[in-house]
Amino acid sequence: MVLYMSISRQGCLGRIRMGDIDECEFPDVYDCYGAVGGLFIVSLLLFITLLRREKRKTKEFFEKNGDPILEKINNIKLFKKDDLKPILRSSNVKGKGSFDEVYKGRIGDNNQLVAVKKPIYVNLPKKDQFANEVIIQSRVIHRNIVKIIGCCLEFDIPILVYEFISRGSLEDILHDFKRVPISLDQRLHIAAEAAEGLAYMHSKTSITILHGDVKPTNILLNDDLVPKVSDFGISRLIAVDNQHTMSVIGDTSYMDLVYFQTGLLTDKTDVYSFGVVLLELITRKKASRFDNSSLLRNFLDAHTNGKTVIEFVDEEISATNDLELLVSVADIIVQCVNLDVDKRPEMIDIAERLNYMAKRARSI
Structure with missing residues (x-):
């Protein structure tokens, strides 16, 4: 039986080479290849569509949150959403106020210890107001004022990243x-x-x-x-x-x-x-x-x-x-x-x- 199957497959391949595909004993294999190929193309198109939608949404967040203004500030960093995801977990919450909650974590290539301030309520700020707040803090460099390290604009509400202060308030x-x-x-x-x-x-x-x-x-x-x-x-x-x-x-x-x-x-x-x-x-x-x-x-x-x-x-x-x-x-x-x-x-x-x-x- 093994010998027979081997010969049959060789025969099928031989007929394919001669162009006699219709008589092949295994047409379902090629139907499967076509279906997989079609599924791959559909998945690729869906991925490209979702990627474009995400990019468009990110661009809207950036424009709404004052990115054109903040790009001119050279002493703070614009973080990506993926940079902050490992920090924004309930286990990392260090404090909670009336308007925001603060997370403790490490970020960047140097594994810097930071405090990430995330607003609690979705109250969309005017981009100029948020940009103004960041500009103020970027200008104030003093040993008795908390240093702002950067911000992330890829959220409905922009998130701020500060140096972490150990003893609390x-x-x-x-x-x-x-x-x-x-x-x-x-x-x-x-x-x-x-x-x-x-x-x-x-x-x-x-x-x-x-x-x-x-x-x-x-x-x-x-x-x-x-x-x-x-x-x-x-x-x-x-x-x-x-x-x-x-x-x-x-x-x-x-x-x-x-x-x-x-x-x-x-x-x-x-x-x-x-x-x-x-x-x-x-x-x-x-x-x-x-x-x-x-x-x-x-x-x-x-x-x-x-x-x-x-x-x-x-x-x-x-x-x-x-x-x-x-x-x-x-x-x-x-x-x-x-x-x-x-x-x-x-x-x-x-x-x-x-x-x-x-x-x-x-x-x-």
Whole structure:
């Protein structure tokens, strides 16, 4: 039987060579080849169609998210979607806010440790607004400001990639699960350097940059407790005709009442918010505008009535040998939250005063 089949196949091949295909004993083999070939062509056409559709969709994302503008920035990287997919997993989530969640991961040929910020809600931004935010952060290069590494435009909402800051936020170490003991000189050091970052934005760049949402969750800390101002979602380049906004955004517990009522955003708006942060830093209590026992209101009432600041100060630092330091910090807080905007100090002056206090605290 084996010999017979072998001969039959040879005969079939012989007849094929002579052109007598119709008489071949195995026509189904060639029908199969034709079907496979047709399926391959259909699959190839479908693949090309899907590839073109994906490219068109990607191009739309790029145009919508300001790619023509961002291409001109040479100190940030435009990442591909595939670069971020391994990081954007639930197991890598390190924090979650009202508007976005942050993932920790490594990226690039050098395996750099980064924080990837992904918006939670699909609220399509205007391309100029997003591009403006990236431009702001690419211009701000300072040791007390979180560095932006790049972004990815291949999503409905563009995703930002930052340097990873190890200790989390000031909110974490003051109030949450990462709460740790902090000495007076460490607190003044954190306050002074955070003020340095904001002062740089306000006074030491070619165009004034406002943050607009200064609060403990937006001040990150590295292993050495060096603060880095972060989250520039509300931030904007100041322009003479563009200081007012109809949509006041931010945490009202730290928000300047003047800004809240008028929509006028100025450098003194950040000063007010910083004053509330400074109050939290020395008291280790949460500020809340909607709490009947509002920390700021009670502090201002006590200050007005000539009461000592010690009753508000965190017990970890209340036993200092230099009570005058705490009194000086209290004076800065009161000046920062003054409802008369013109009487608030400049951030650069606040930074200088806090730096002096931090050095003095170290020598105690």
